[in-house]
Amino acid sequence: MGTADVAVIMGSQSDWDTMRHAAETLEALKITHDARIVSAHRTPDRMYAFARSAKAEGFKVIIAGAGGAAHLPGMVAALTTLPVFGVPVQSKALSGLDSLYSIVQMPAGIPVGTLAIGVAGATNAALLAAAVLAISDPALADRLEAWRTARTEAVADRPS
């Protein structure tokens, strides 16, 4: 079995500025994770090997971020029954709408849970992964609850 519960994969090094928010949120919740660069386009053999062995490696959830013609989340989802959460990375040319549309419109039968474009999506992908893992991990459920409470308490009553 692997050592991490969540795989955070991304199509390019350039996605890390966005995807590190997923990693940091997992870190804050003490969820083991492993970040890797995997591209359906540029490293198809690596993508295939990763997706085919992800379950055997011990991963329970996959977070996949990509921009532009973002085929990575869907291709990985086609190769594993682990839950795959897709993060559309904001692209320069089309502001991430291309990424979003590439990820969200999967054909029935191969699901990708699609998040919002950019940092909010990356952060929420980690929180969704936490919610999935918390179903069978009461200590994590407590940490997730505490994280949410802290966020709520950080919202001021009035603008300053």
Ligand SMILES: Nc1c(C(=O)O)ncn1[C@@H]1O[C@H](COP(=O)(O)O)[C@@H](O)[C@H]1O
């Ligand atoms: N969408 C994909 C895939 C894929 O889907 O396999 N591989 C790389 N990319 C994306 O190309 C964008 C530009 O990459 P570069 O910045 O390396 O040129 C990145 O957002 C990456 O996710």
